[in-house]
Amino acid sequence: MFLSLLGLLHLILFLIAAFEILAGGKPLLHKILWLLVIFLFPLGGLIIYYIFGRGS
Numbered sequence: 001m002f003l004s005l006l007g008l009l010h011l012i013l014f015l016i017a018a019f020e021i022l023a024g025g026k027p028l029l030h031k032i033l034w035l036l037v038i039f040l041f042p043l044g045g046l047i048i049y050y051i052f053g054r055g056s
Contacts, residue, residue: 010046014038017049 021034034053038045 010042013046013050014042017046017053020054021049 017038018035021031021038024031026034034049038049041048
């Protein structure tokens with residue numbers, strides 16, 4: 001049960017990050033690279049994105 005909730009939370013955070021990346025005003029290359037980071041490194045990539053990628 002607990003792992004299911006963590007998986008659901010991870011999926012929600014992944015979708016939010018992907019939407020923010022695609023809707024942002026950054027160049028296409030930056031968007032593709034951030035999507036690759038959060039896709040290839042699921043937990044670490046999300047943490048890195050939320051710390052460094054959301055800035056202007």
